[in-house]
Amino acid sequence: SQQGEEDPQALSIQEGENATMNCSYKTSINNLQWYRQNSGRGLVHLILIRSNEREKHSGRLRVTLDTSKKSSSLLITASRAADTASYFCAADNNDYKLSFGAGTTVTVRA
Amino acid sequence: NAGVTQTPKFRVLKTGQSMTLLCAQDMNHEYMYWYRQDPGMGLRLIHYSVGEGTTAKGEVPDGYNVSRLKKQNFLLGLESAAPSQTSVYFCASSQLAGGLNEQFFGPGTRLTVL
Numbered sequence: 001s002q003q004g005e006e007d008p009q010a011l012s013i014q015e016g017e018n019a020t021m022n023c024s025y026k027t028s029i030n031n032l033q034w035y036r037q038n039s040g041r042g043l044v045h046l047i048l049i050r051s052n053e054r055e056k057h058s059g060r061l062r063v064t065l066d067t068s069k070k071s072s073s074l075l076i077t078a079s080r081a082a083d084t085a086s087y088f089c090a091a092d093n094n095d096y097k098l099s100f101g102a103g104t105t106v107t108v109r110a
Numbered sequence: 111n112a113g114v115t116q117t118p119k120f121r122v123l124k125t126g127q128s129m130t131l132l133c134a135q136d137m138n139h140e141y142m143y144w145y146r147q148d149p150g151m152g153l154r155l156i157h158y159s160v161g162e163g164t165t166a167k168g169e170v171p172d173g174y175n176v177s178r179l180k181k182q183n184f185l186l187g188l189e190s191a192a193p194s195q196t197s198v199y200f201c202a203s204s205q206l207a208g209g210l211n212e213q214f215f216g217p218g219t220r221l222t223v224l
Contacts, residue, residue, distance in 0.1 A: 009150075031210060042114070042200055042215035043153070088152060092211050096141060096160055097168065102152040 006089055006101040014109050019076040021104040023089030024069075030094035032065055032072045037086045037103070046087075047074075079108045111136050114216035116201050122222045123191045131186040131219050133201030141204040142184035143168075143213065144176060146197040153200065159184055191223045 007022045025032065031050045035043040049056045049065045049072065056063045062075040076083055086105045090098040117132045133142065140161050145153040145168075155168030159178040173195060175187045184203075188195060198220050202213040 033212065035215075040218075042217050043202075043213075044215070045212050048210060048212060090213075094209070096206070096211065097143075097155060097158060098211055098213060099155075100145075100153040102150055 006087070006104045008104060009102070010105045010107070012107045012109065013079055015079060015081060017079055019079050019083070019106050019108075021074050021087055021106070023072045023074070023101055025072075025089075025091040025099070026070065027091075027093060029067075029091045031092045032063075033090045033092060033098065034061075034063060034072075034074050035088045035090060035100075037088065039085070043088065076106075079106075081108050081110055084108045113137065114201055114203055114214050116199075116216040116219050118219060119217065120220050122224065123188075124224050125192060127191050128187070128189050129191065129221075130188075131199055131201075131221075133184045133186070133203075133216060134182055135184075135201075135203040135214070136182065137203060137205070137214065138181070139203035139205045139214070140181070141206060141211070142178065143202040143204070144174070144184065144186045145200045145202065146170065146195075147200060147218075148197050156186065156199075191221075193223045195221065196223045197221060 033048045034046045037043045047058045049063045060077045065072045086103045088103045090100045114135045143158040144156040157176040162181040165176045201216040204213045
């Protein structure tokens, strides 16, 4: 069964605004990853946060992790049209596999 | 480097036909994965391999077989295709560097079974 669940399913924002999406998972993890998928393409790794980290930044991306609530959030600041994509969280249980959520579709309006 | 490549990009099958999807990676990764992606369901793991000559079942293995005869290739076979196997199939690879399973994905194969 899928471990990660994203919320919301879809998000529409104006260019320049921030986009926040959340992910919940079910069991203990080694790390939590976020991937982006542009329409018709494969997934691309964005950022990874380890279970002993609470917050991580990479450019305009900020990820938080709350292991007590089994949840993570991805914030994209100052969004651009090129950020239009689907975003997936993936839970790594340290068993060679990742469990992906259903994704959040983000549309950035010009 | 080409990264992860998949062949073919598109395919249409009739129910009962068979086919093989090829995944190749040039990053010398040990671990390879086959996923299917259906609308609203994210990615579901079909089979995976932790090294040449090894394979293991994922979440949705029924109706599929795999082989990893060479480290760089991971083949996914459908022996008798069914309409329920209409999906987009993604291959991924990983090296588990530092124990972290960052995966690199191919562009996908869009399969339609009529």
